[in-house]
Amino acid sequence: MLPKVKQILDRVIEQFRGSDIPEAIAYSMFPIPNIPSAKWSLMNHLIMFFSGTKDARGYRQWHNVNRFVKKGAKSFTILVPYFKKNKNDKGEEVPVLVGFVSGNVFRLEDTDGQTLDYQNIELPKLPLLKRASEWGISVTAIPGNYEHYGYYQPNKKVIALATPEEKTFFHELVHVADEKIKGKLKQGQDPLQEIIAELGAHALCNIVGKDGNKYFGNSYHYIEHYAKDLKITPQTAVLRVVSDVEKILNLILGKE
Structure with a gap:
């Protein structure tokens, strides 16, 4: 397991020792539709919840909606699935999950720029x-x-x-x-x-x-x-x- 991935998982496990997980799961069931994180796994929704936001995106994803990361803002990491193409019994190439890598995202609160539709x-x-x-x-x-x-x-x-x-x-x-x-x-x-x-x-x-x-x-x-x-x-x-x-x-x- 990659050290960065282990660090992410350790953080979530630490929350299980407290009383935050049930509440976090409950509020993770309220994703904002039509934004990148709406398709994230529950694990990444929990990470986002503990980071204090309901909308987090990569640097380029924010740029695509005319918002820009504030100078000095710190990202947090999520788990990103890593796929490789393997041939199945029929000789067809299919994506196979082989593990996870870390990805950096920034909170909405750490960006400036154009107002998002749901903020109106x-x-x-x-x-x-x-x-x-x-x-x-x-x-x-x-x-x-x-x-x-x-x-x-x-x-x-x-x-x-x-x-x-x-x-x-x-x-x-x-x-x-x-x-x-x-x-x-x-x-x-x-x-x-x-x-x-x-x-x-x-x-x-x-x-x-x-x-x-x-x-x-x-x-x-x-x-x-x-x-x-x-x-x-x-x-x-x-x-x-x-x-x-x-x-x-x-x-x-x-x-x-």
Whole structure:
């Protein structure tokens, strides 16, 4: 194994000794579409996450989109597959993976130049944005990957939204309030946490939102999905979390 490759792998293994990997994997499932790293392996997405960015490219790749690496900026290394052409049983030349080499890439944050398309996304004036700001939470717009519409990243105090719909923001804001009450959220898609967030979001749509019952059907199916994971009915799930939701709503609405 090449020393540089071993160094990259050692860094990821070191993260396994802490509690960062589950969170990193979760956020690596939200790649920005239509950029080079969208096609990277999970391993390279983890390396990129630990390097503090969601968009990293090689020097020439940045140049191709009219962005330029800042003077003195340091690259980080990813694993690049190395292929050789071998002949198969039919005498045809086919690429065969023989190992990995290291490749240098630079973070978006270490470049200057033309604004990228996905940086032009703007959020509407959502209800309760001020509450998020008061709690030290930044709310940013991101391009969607057509599977996920938003997430809350506790360690960075960021709510990222890929849709202007208020219910998605409310869902993530409920996660923030849940964390403030309990001290810490469970990592990953914990069924009870998701049911709490969805029920709370639907309530907020009716209390302070603009769209009221517009999302009722989607909310029910969302809760039903996670209730099945717990092997209980949606009604039982709601009864189990309703007191938690009440505390969260009181906190968000300033009644506590």
